[in-house]
Amino acid sequence: MNPTQHASLDTRQHPAPPLRRLARVLVLLCLAALPLQALGxxxxxxxxxxxxxxxxxxxxxxxxxxxxxxxxxxxxxxxxxxxxxxxxxxxxxxxxxxxxxxxxxxxxxxxxxxxxxxxxxxxxxxxxxxxxxxxxxxxxxxxxxxxxxxxxxxxxxxxxxxxxxxxxxxxxxIALRAGVEALQTRYAERPPVRLFYQIWDQPLMTINDAHLIGEVIDLCGGVNVFGSETALAPRVSREAVLAANPEVIVAGGSGEDNHGWLEDWRRWQGLTAVQRENLFFIPPSLIQRHTPRILEGAELLCQHLDEARARRSEVSP
Known part of the structure; x- marks a missing residue:
C-alpha cells in the first residue's frame, strides 16, 4: 500500500478534523437561530x-x-x-x-x-x-x-x-394587554355612566356593544345607550338620542381637532349631557382606528367619564 492509499484510508477511519467539526456545529447553530417560517x-x-x-x-x-x-x-x-x-x-x-x-x-x-x-x-x-x-x-x-x-x-x-x-x-x-389590565383594575368599581358615542354626523351614527369601542366604553364603566342595537354601527335619529337622554355625549369629528359635532348638541338644552357640560371630544384616530393607540383613546374616555361622575355632586340636592 502506497502512502497515498494509506492517507485515504486514514481519513475515512478517523473522526473529522476539529476545524471541520466546528464548521458543522456552526452551521447547525445558524439553522437553529432562523425563525421557523424561514425553514418552511x-x-x-x-x-x-x-x-x-x-x-x-x-x-x-x-x-x-x-x-x-x-x-x-x-x-x-x-x-x-x-x-x-x-x-x-x-x-x-x-x-x-x-x-x-x-x-x-x-x-x-x-x-x-x-x-x-x-x-x-x-x-x-x-x-x-x-x-x-x-x-x-x-x-x-x-x-x-x-x-x-x-x-x-x-x-x-x-x-x-x-x-x-x-x-x-x-x-x-404584551404592552397592549398590560394597558388593558391596568385600566380594568383602575375603573372596575366606578359607578356606571350612560353615554352616547357619535362616530358620524350625517347620517347620525353610533356603535353597539359588539364594536371594539363598545368594549372600551365598558372598560371605563360606561353604559352605551344604543349598545343593544343589532348593527355594528347603527344609524340613529336625533329624536332617539333625545329620548335616551344620555348623561354624556362623546364624539370624534370629521378631523382630528374638529369639535363641531358636539357644538350642535347644545341646541337641546334639555339633554342631561348638555346641562352638565358633559360633551367630550376624542380625536377619532385614537379610538375609532383599531391600533395600539386605542389605549390613549381609552385613557381619555375614562378620564371624561370620571369628570361626569364628579359633576353629579354639583347637581345633587
Whole structure:
C-alpha cells in the first residue's frame, strides 16, 4: 500500500478534523437561530377563520385600511408596505405610500400594478366583491376584523408572523394587554355612566356593544345607550338620542381637532349631557382606528367619564 492509499484510508477511519467539526456545529447553530417560517411555509388564521398560507414572509404588502397600515408600522414592518388607502396618515411615513383608492372603493388595477404578495383587508370596511376578486387572481388576503381588545393583540402577533417581525409584534401585544389590565383594575368599581358615542354626523351614527369601542366604553364603566342595537354601527335619529337622554355625549369629528359635532348638541338644552357640560371630544384616530393607540383613546374616555361622575355632586340636592 502506497502512502497515498494509506492517507485515504486514514481519513475515512478517523473522526473529522476539529476545524471541520466546528464548521458543522456552526452551521447547525445558524439553522437553529432562523425563525421557523424561514425553514418552511407560514400558516396563520385570519379573523374570519380562513387559513392564510405563505411560502415565506411577505415582502410586498398592500393595506386596505388606515388601521392596518398603522399596525404594520407599529410592529416595525412599515418597510414591507408598497401601497395603502386614503386617510392612512399615521405615522408620517404612511402618507408617502402609493394610494390604491379608499377603504370603500378600491382601485384593483393599481393594486395589481404594485405586485403584492399579501393584501391586508378590512372585513367590514372593504367591498367584499373587490376583495374576493383579488383572491381569485391568486393574491393571498388576510381579513382583519378586531371586535375585542384581545383580538387587536392577536392581530399584532399574527401580522408580525407573516412579515417576520415576531419580536416587535410580541412586545406590542404584551404592552397592549398590560394597558388593558391596568385600566380594568383602575375603573372596575366606578359607578356606571350612560353615554352616547357619535362616530358620524350625517347620517347620525353610533356603535353597539359588539364594536371594539363598545368594549372600551365598558372598560371605563360606561353604559352605551344604543349598545343593544343589532348593527355594528347603527344609524340613529336625533329624536332617539333625545329620548335616551344620555348623561354624556362623546364624539370624534370629521378631523382630528374638529369639535363641531358636539357644538350642535347644545341646541337641546334639555339633554342631561348638555346641562352638565358633559360633551367630550376624542380625536377619532385614537379610538375609532383599531391600533395600539386605542389605549390613549381609552385613557381619555375614562378620564371624561370620571369628570361626569364628579359633576353629579354639583347637581345633587
Amino acid at each position: 411555509e407560514i400558516r396563520v388564521s385570519d379573523d374570519t377563520g380562513r387559513e392564510l398560507v405563505l411560502a415565506q414572509p411577505a415582502q410586498r404588502v398592500v393595506s386596505l385600511s388606515p388601521h392596518l397600515t398603522e399596525i404594520l408600522f407599529h410592529i416595525g414592518a412599515g418597510d414591507r408596505l408598497v401601497g395603502t388607502v386614503s386617510f392612512s396618515d399615521h405615522p408620517e411615513a404612511a402618507a408617502e405610500l402609493p394610494v390604491v383608492g379608499s377603504a370603500g372603493q378600491l382601485d384593483l388595477e393599481r393594486i395589481l400594478s404594485l405586485r403584492p404578495d399579501l393584501v391586508l383587508a378590512w372585513q367590514s370596511g372593504n367591498p367584499p366583491r373587490q376583495v374576493a376578486r383579488l383572491e381569485a387572481l391568486g393574491i393571498p388576503v388576510y381579513r382583519n376584523e378586531p371586535r375585542r381588545l384581545e383580538d387587536l393583540a392577536r392581530t399584532l402577533e399574527r401580522l408580525s408572523l407573516v412579515t417576520d417581525r415576531q419580536a416587535a409584534g410580541r412586545d406590542q401585544a
